Amino acid sequence: MPRTLNTLAERAAAATPQAVARRVRGLSDRAVAWAFISPTIVLLLAINIFPLVWTIWLSFTNYRANRPNAPVRWIGGDWYTDILTNPDIWVAMQVTARFVIASIAIQTVLGFTLAWLIDRRFRGHGVWTTVILLPMMLSPAVVGNFWTFLYQPQIGLFNYMVSFVTGVPPSSFQMLGDVTLSPWAIVIVDTWMWTPYVMLICVAGLRSIPEHIYEAAEIDRASAWRRFWSITLPMALPFIMLAVLFRGIENFKMFDMVNLLTGGGPGSTTEVASITLKREAFEKWRTGYSSAFAIILFVTVFGLANIYVKALNRVKQR
Amino acid sequence: MRRFFRRGPWEAVATGIIACGVVMLMQPLSLTLYSWSFATTLTGTVMFVVVSKFPD
Numbered sequence: 053m054p055r056t057l058n059t060l061a062e063r064a065a066a067a068t069p070q071a072v073a074r075r076v077r078g079l080s081d082r083a084v085a086w087a088f089i090s091p092t093i094v095l096l097l098a099i100n101i102f103p104l105v106w107t108i109w110l111s112f113t114n115y116r117a118n119r120p121n122a123p124v125r126w127i128g129g130d131w132y133t134d135i136l137t138n139p140d141i142w143v144a145m146q147v148t149a150r151f152v153i154a155s156i157a158i159q160t161v162l163g164f165t166l167a168w169l170i171d172r173r174f175r176g177h178g179v180w181t182t183v184i185l186l187p188m189m190l191s192p193a194v195v196g197n198f199w200t201f202l203y204q205p206q207i208g209l210f211n212y213m214v215s216f217v218t219g220v221p222p223s224s225f226q227m228l229g230d231v232t233l234s235p236w237a238i239v240i241v242d243t244w245m246w247t248p249y250v251m252l253i254c255v256a257g258l259r260s261i262p263e264h265i266y267e268a269a270e271i272d273r274a275s276a277w278r279r280f281w282s283i284t285l286p287m288a289l290p291f292i293m294l295a296v297l298f299r300g301i302e303n304f305k306m307f308d309m310v311n312l313l314t315g316g317g318p319g320s321t322t323e324v325a326s327i328t329l330k331r332e333a334f335e336k337w338r339t340g341y342s343s344a345f346a347i348i349l350f351v352t353v354f355g356l357a358n359i360y361v362k363a364l365n366r367v368k369q370r
Numbered sequence: 371m372r373r374f375f376r377r378g379p380w381e382a383v384a385t386g387i388i389a390c391g392v393v394m395l396m397q398p399l400s401l402t403l404y405s406w407s408f409a410t411t412l413t414g415t416v417m418f419v420v421v422s423k424f425p426d
Contacts, residue, residue: 352395355391355411355415362385
């Protein structure tokens with residue numbers, strides 16, 4: 053009488069074709085594990101590690117991608133010294149900083165307020181959550197294009213709405229063409245698109261607060277204001293920090309929206325670091341220089357990502 | 371020796387150095403601080419990678 057196959061491993065072994073089974077039988081568990089993960093490792097090396105190592109190497113050379121046959125000369129850390137003493141790049145970093153700080157501050161306040169309201173669980177809060185989350189699901193290319201239309205001084209809906217509220221004629225100001233207004237135009241679009249994300253993380257934070265803490269506070273006759281400052285905000289703070297860090301990293305790398313809305317202009321008012329990088333790499337064709345700049349940005353983002361992972365672990369421990 | 375090389379405090383130091391480097395990179399006050407920002411961030415990042423292998 054044939055033996056019954058109880059375990060999944062036994063059934064899998066029985067279902068393996070003879071030819072394959074004969075070949076695999078001689079392999080150790082470690083060899084089989086390596087056989088499974090090696091395609092992923094090869095892919096990672098080819099897509100992530102090789103370009104990174106190559107970029108590091110290029111950052112120490114005078115290579116130009118538009119002159120592939122020209123001799124490549126090793127120039128050491130000259131590009132790094134050049135970038136880190138260049139006042140124009142320093143200004144681009146300051147523009148990036150202003151953009152990051154303004155958009156994160158607004159998104160955090162709005163996102164937390166929305167999360168706090170959604171957490172009230174009023175009638176129809178599910179539908180409202182879906183509606184609020186919609187902008188986040190759109191492609192940045194689509195968002196950049198339709199906000200360009202909304203900001204049109206002649207036909208744009210945004211100018212008409214501002215005109216309706218303030219009484220200023222709609223064609224008297226240009227959101228994307230004005231030196232003062234254009235950075236805010238980008239901040240508005242980024243806030244519109246990414247506040248829902250901050251809200252989502254904050255909702256998770258608010259819902260993780262145990263109900264019995266609020267019940268204890270009510271027994272102690274703590275006011276709603278006191279409950280907010282002593283329970284809600286401190287307990288949701290790790291989640292808020294997580295949202296701030298994640299948005300900080302994303303906004304530091306921001307390219308698509310700025311490129312579509314203003315292209316870095318007018319002048320260089322909205323020229324964030326990634327736009328400068330694109331200009332150096334694909335307009336001036338200074339590949340070595342732009343590689344060094346990319347490495348500087350990469351190290352900064354990598355450092356921030358480490359802090360992000362640390363914050364994430366702290367949230368997980370709760 | 372084991373007590374000295376604990377992950378928690380060293381990670382906090384590395385995080386502080388990274389944060390300093392990022393602030394130095396983006397501040398509008400001093401070009402010298404900006405020039406040293408990359409070295410600071412790189413030091414903090416390498417330190418973070420090393421100290422994250424320390425025991426808890």
